[in-house]
Amino acid sequence: MWINVGRIIKSGFVSFWRNWFVSLASLLMMTVTLSVIGALIFLSATLATTLDFIRSKVDVSAYFVSSAAESDIMALKSSLESLPEVLSVEYISRDEALKRFRERHANDQLTLQALDELGDNPLEASLSIKAKDPSQYENIAKFLGGSDALGRGGTTLLDKVNYAQNKTAIDKLSKIIEAARTFGYALTGILVVASLLITFITIRLAIYISKEEIAVMRLVGASNAYIQGPFIFIGFIYGLIAALVTMGFLYGLTVWLGPVTARFFTGTDILEYYLNNFGELFLILLSSGMLLGVAASFWAVKRYLKEV
Amino acid sequence: MIYFDKVSKIYNGGSVALESITFTAEPGEFVSIVGQSGSGKTTLVKLLLAEERPTEGAVFFESSNVHTLSKRGLNMLRRRIGTVFQDFRLLPQKTAYENIAFAMEAAGRPDDEIASDVPHVLELVDLGDKMWNFPNQLSGGEKQRVAIARAIVNQPDVVIADEPTGNLDPVNTYEIVQILKKINDLGTMVILTTHNKGVIDALKKRVITLERGKMVRDDKQGKYLL
Numbered sequence: 001m002w003i004n005v006g007r008i009i010k011s012g013f014v015s016f017w018r019n020w021f022v023s024l025a026s027l028l029m030m031t032v033t034l035s036v037i038g039a040l041i042f043l044s045a046t047l048a049t050t051l052d053f054i055r056s057k058v059d060v061s062a063y064f065v066s067s068a069a070e071s072d073i074m075a076l077k078s079s080l081e082s083l084p085e086v087l088s089v090e091y092i093s094r095d096e097a098l099k100r101f102r103e104r105h106a107n108d109q110l111t112l113q114a115l116d117e118l119g120d121n122p123l124e125a126s127l128s129i130k131a132k133d134p135s136q137y138e139n140i141a142k143f144l145g146g147s148d149a150l151g152r153g154g155t156t157l158l159d160k161v162n163y164a165q166n167k168t169a170i171d172k173l174s175k176i177i178e179a180a181r182t183f184g185y186a187l188t189g190i191l192v193v194a195s196l197l198i199t200f201i202t203i204r205l206a207i208y209i210s211k212e213e214i215a216v217m218r219l220v221g222a223s224n225a226y227i228q229g230p231f232i233f234i235g236f237i238y239g240l241i242a243a244l245v246t247m248g249f250l251y252g253l254t255v256w257l258g259p260v261t262a263r264f265f266t267g268t269d270i271l272e273y274y275l276n277n278f279g280e281l282f283l284i285l286l287s288s289g290m291l292l293g294v295a296a297s298f299w300a301v302k303r304y305l306k307e308v
Numbered sequence: 309m310i311y312f313d314k315v316s317k318i319y320n321g322g323s324v325a326l327e328s329i330t331f332t333a334e335p336g337e338f339v340s341i342v343g344q345s346g347s348g349k350t351t352l353v354k355l356l357l358a359e360e361r362p363t364e365g366a367v368f369f370e371s372s373n374v375h376t377l378s379k380r381g382l383n384m385l386r387r388r389i390g391t392v393f394q395d396f397r398l399l400p401q402k403t404a405y406e407n408i409a410f411a412m413e414a415a416g417r418p419d420d421e422i423a424s425d426v427p428h429v430l431e432l433v434d435l436g437d438k439m440w441n442f443p444n445q446l447s448g449g450e451k452q453r454v455a456i457a458r459a460i461v462n463q464p465d466v467v468i469a470d471e472p473t474g475n476l477d478p479v480n481t482y483e484i485v486q487i488l489k490k491i492n493d494l495g496t497m498v499i500l501t502t503h504n505k506g507v508i509d510a511l512k513k514r515v516i517t518l519e520r521g522k523m524v525r526d527d528k529q530g531k532y533l534l
Binding site for chain 2: 003004007014015018019212213215216217218219220221222223224226
C-alpha cells in the first residue's frame, strides 16, 4: 500500500516535470481561475463594507424644543429603546451639542464669533436613533410623530425629525451600490464559470496526451487507482501551486490598488483586508484549486479507463 | 491453458471479424496465428486480453472465463500475460529501464526486486548498454526488444506477440523471433500473430491459419500456406 502511494507521488512529480509545458499551461489556467475567484471575494467584501458604512451613517435625529425637560426626553429615550426595531439611541444634550458644534467649527472663527454674539445656547437637545435595519426608519419616524412622543400635558416636545431630509439620498445610494454588487457578481460569476471550464478542458487535453500511456498501463495490469493516482496527484499539485501564485499576485495587486480603493470606497483598504483575511483567503483558494485540479483529473482519466 | 470455445465477434454494422473459432493452447506451446490483414488475428488477441467482448462463445484462461472476471481479476490476468505489439507501445516519457520497471511497479513488486530484475532482463534482450535511453533514442528493433523485456519481466504464463516484426527489417525480425523462441524454450507459452511467411517457415511450430474470420487450418508443425 505505502509502496504504491510513494510510487504514485514520485511518478506524478516526474511526469509533471517532463511534461513541463503542458503543466505550465494548466497551471496558468488554474491561476487565472483562482484570481477571478479571489477578485470576486474582494469585490463582495469591498461593496459589502461600503454598503454597511453608508447604512451606518443613516439615522433619525429627533430635535427637541428648548423648553423640553430632560426627564421627558429620557422617558422618550427609554420608550424608544423598548421598540424591537431600534438598535441604539444616543442622547445629545444642548451643552453636548454646543461642544460638538464648536469642535466642528474650530477653524471657522466667523461662525464661532457669531455664536458668541448670541450669548445663549441656540442649539437643541436631540436623540440620535439607529435602527437594526434601514427599512425600519419609516416606522420609527412614525412612532416619533405619534401621540406616544408627546410630553406630559399634551404639549409636544419635538421640534423636528430630520428623517425625511436624508432619506432620498440614502435610498438612491443604497440602490446604486446594490446594483453595482449584483452586476459585479453576475460578471465575476460568468468569468468564474468560463475559467473553470477552460481549466477543465486544459487538464483534459493534458491527459489526452497521456492516453497511450494509460492504455499501456492497463495492458500491464495496473489497477485503476494506480493509473489515476499520478494524474490526481498532479491535479492536486496544480491547485497548490496555483493557490500560492494567486496569493502572491493578489498581494501585489492589493499593494498597488490599496490606497486607491481606500479613497474611493469609504474606508475599505483592500490591502488591509487581504492581510487581515490572509488565512481564510488562502484556504478558500487552496481548497478550490485542489478540488478543481483533482476533480478535473479524475474525470479526464476516468474516460480512458472505461472497460469494454 | 487457453481455450477458445466457438468464439464469434461481429462488430457494429454486421462485419464479421471472427466466426466460431475453437482451439486450445497448452502451457509451453508456441502457437503462430497467421492470415492476411483483416483475417481477424488482432481481434483474436483483443478477445484474449478482454479488450473486446465476444458476440458469441467464451474465452477461457485456465478455468476462468476472461470476460466475466472482476476488474481486479482482469488486472491479475493481464499481469500473467505479457504483450508485445507491432507499434511497441512504450511510454515515450520513460527510459528503457523505467518502461520495464513500470510494469513491475504496477504489479506491486518491491523495489529491490525491480532493481535486480530490470537490468537482468535487459541483458537478456541484449540492451544492457541502452538502459537509460528514451524510446526515441532507440532503433525499431531495440524498441521491440524493450517491449519484449517488459512483457517477460513479470514472468508471465503467456507471451502474446501481435505482429511484433511488422515494422522491422529482416535482420531485426530474425533477432526478435529468436528471442521469442528462447522465451518459449524456457517454458512460457508464446502466441505469435504474423503474416510473415519467412518467420513461420523457419519456426516449425504449430500454425493456426485464419481466413476472413474463419479458422481454415491447424497444423502441428505448420508452414505458411494461403
